[in-house]
Amino acid sequence: MTASVVMANIPLRVEELKKAYAGTPVVDGLSFALEPGSCFGLLGPNGAGKTTTLKLCLGLTAPDFGAITLAGQPIPAQAQAARARTGVVPQFDNLDPDFTVTENLMVFGRYFGMTKAEITARIPWLLQFSGLENKADARIATLSGGMKRRLTLARALVNDPDIVFLDEPTTGLDPQARHLIWERLKQLKLNGKTLLLTTHFMDEAERLCDRLIVIDHGKKIAEGSPRDLIATHIEPQVVEVYDEAAGALDAFVAAWRGSTARVEISGETAFFYCRDPQPLLAALAEASGLRYVHRASNLEDVFIKLTGRELRD
Incomplete structure (x- = not known):
């Protein structure tokens, strides 16, 4: 051809x-x-x-x-x-x-x-x-x-x-x-x-x-x-953590920042990107004042990582 x-x-x-x-x-x-x-x-x-x-x-x-x-x-x-x-x-x-x-x-x-x-x-x-x-x-x-x-x-x-x-x-x-x-x-x-x-x-x-x-x-x-x-740009697992008590999220993030999870903050939500979420999930099960969702990573996570979380007009 x-x-x-x-x-x-x-x-x-x-x-x-x-x-x-x-x-x-x-x-x-x-x-x-x-x-x-x-x-x-x-x-x-x-x-x-x-x-x-x-x-x-x-x-x-x-x-x-x-x-x-x-x-x-x-x-x-x-x-x-x-x-x-x-x-x-x-x-x-x-x-x-x-x-x-x-x-x-x-x-x-x-x-x-x-x-x-x-x-x-x-x-x-x-x-x-x-x-x-x-x-x-x-x-x-x-x-x-x-x-x-x-x-x-x-x-x-x-x-x-x-x-x-x-x-x-x-x-x-x-x-x-x-x-x-x-x-x-x-x-x-x-x-x-x-x-x-x-x-x-x-x-x-x-x-x-x-x-x-x-x-x-x-x-x-x-x-x-x-x-x-x-698969190329993002960790496979995401844990979204929401603050339901003033200061609870800040303290939790401070304790886990620098761990095996990569953390991004957006408002009153912390996004923990990780390969092994079990230690984080175990800690969240014992934490008070926090709500969380565990899910697989998706294309939106990739998009946010590549282009940022700031608003565009």
Whole structure:
């Protein structure tokens, strides 16, 4: 297989991408590639450069340096042709309130040059996929938040895209709606679609992503599968200890700091990261004024370790 054929089979490839505004780097040397039929995560705190990276990949803004290939097309030179094979679920719903559910799908399909007959034939599957079969003629104002989000996902699939960009697709949804979206995204992967996901929900990334990168200040600081990142960057066990009596936590942390456990403090909670939690758990069983939870480490622990606990605006 030639190099050109291999490149054509890669849904998205980004090489040494750079973008700065007013002299400040926003995307700083990013490189990554998506495998067909996989879900790739782009994680980072607010201001890390995620949204700018998506805009660059879609050809909505031009890079200062680097190369982007989307759906086999160079970006931004052939962005329009590439976007014809791409679906986008934006962070915020932008459905047309003047149209019904079906009319939103119909109008959006026209943007891709689809005929009325082509869109009409596709709509029943889109409504079934999004669980909106009984809402075909409903106005947008009558839909719940979860329904609107599912319709936005269905709309992104109207052109039967090869790759789908998902910008925080479950933000603002209740747990039931979030789980339904996850089920639908897994179904898309099984059907061979490639997903690029940005999210602030680490459990979402851990469930859905085959691989991911963590970026901060525009730079890639980690890459791998969720399981590999957890194994590489964090201790396997976590004990969260909560203060229920003034001063109890400070005294306990002071006694255990420098032990086999690594300790991080956030407000009135101490996070003990360790390989053998049994000595710590035995001490907590005898302690008063403290409440604790013992769990396995997860992707959120990795994310916090790599990007810090401070708030980002």
